[in-house]
Amino acid sequence: MIGIIGGGLAGLSAAYYLQQKGYQVRVFEGAEEVGGLAASYETKGDSIEKFYHHLSKSEETIVELAEELGIGSKVEWKIGKNAYYVDGEIFPLDTPWEILRYPHLTLYDKMRLTLLTLGIDARGIFPKIGAYEDLEDFEHIPVEDFVREHTTNNIFDKFITPLLEAKFGKYKHRVSAAWLLGRIKFRGQRNLLKGEILGYINGGFVELIDTLIEEIGQENIITGAFVEQIIVKNGKVESMVIDTKKGKIIEEVDAVIVATMPSVLENLTGYECPIQFQGAVCALMSYSEQITETYWLNISDESRFGAIIEHTNFIHPRRYGGEHLVYMVSYIQDFEESIWKMTDEEIEEYWIEGVEELISSFDRKKINWFKVSRNPLTAPIYEMGYIDKIIPYDISKEVGEGIYYAGMASKAQYPERSLNGAIEAGRACADLIIERKRD
């Protein structure tokens, strides 16, 4: 039996791919529900993720998996409208004319930014096409130095800084140019006349999770089962100690896939991963009407959260029984930050006041409900030298034969952690186990 630790998308995908090849698998999930960071709330209509989620057009593995599971027709691609909130005003930034009209960058800034996104190095007399292909060349260059040198100071100060602050807070100076360039490639698919193309699954990502559960078989997924120990004998994994609702059990295993955060891997095996993670506080508010016309509102002014994500400007509110669903999010780099220490009720009040400050037409009487989710480990800080810290899928040599890693510190989760990355990591570990057996 192959033991899989963690019932997020990485663990469920690993189980699915192995089972397809005839392996006996068992997934152990510490929480009462599977899904991990992709878990959902109920609404009057479809379910909705507790933390905002969408797909980028460059992500293929999740689409292939959906097709294989017979739910490929539920994958939908739509325009996710982006805007910047600056000096009390919302500026849409999707179409060429909206970008041209944007007053906080000059025409020259916009041209340099466009060239960067096209991979053209415009310094010097002859522009270099394909200049940013090899990300490793930019791994040790701070994003700030890179942007200032390859574009303009104004682009860094007015355009990139608010994004970095929202995403990495006080660690923004440590982030590498490789991360930015990787993200441009990852997110870069646009409809030139309309804006960025983003994906979703009709019914929510819970559809994918539920279909995986059905395929794997509920009997092979044990929830409320917290893996406490991996036992290695003579250099080879032998069994796991699991704390379940019925008490502690020992399960013999032929191999183990650890599909969790690296801190869990370290507790179980001693493997130390130097990647630093950040937490997140994410609120979802149901409101009785549309608040803005934007899906993703970056906020350049001082504000109480990093972004407002109006999900129902991406997916129609009729799917949620007419409710308008709006996320607010803050990433947490320091657990002494006041927002992390607030109760859910305090966050609710603080963030509602925050929306009132930004959007004058907002009326708190129109709020139907407000829910807060938080998690201390939600995303890596993609700092310089990150690539060297990635945990390999096969860690047999480091911790014991038959132990694999598919969590968020794996290669598939760079330059952006994602559902697609989780599935790729799960599949990579499954493939390695299958190959090893064949040899």
Ligand SMILES: Cc1cc2nc3c(=O)[nH]c(=O)nc-3n(C[C@H](O)[C@H](O)[C@H](O)COP(=O)(O)OP(=O)(O)OC[C@H]3O[C@@H](n4cnc5c(N)ncnc54)[C@H](O)[C@@H]3O)c2cc1C
């Ligand atoms: C705010 C936010 C926004 C995001 N936005 C997007 C987005 O727009 N698009 C996108 O594609 N992705 C997005 N993501 C990322 C995506 O959710 C993750 O990459 C993905 O869900 C990670 O899956 P995973 O299986 O690797 O890990 P997780 O979902 O963290 O699953 C790990 C599981 O392991 C369990 N576990 C831990 N320790 C043990 C133990 N000892 N024993 C048993 N079980 C254990 C945990 O309970 C958990 O269920 C977002 C995430 C967050 C937090």
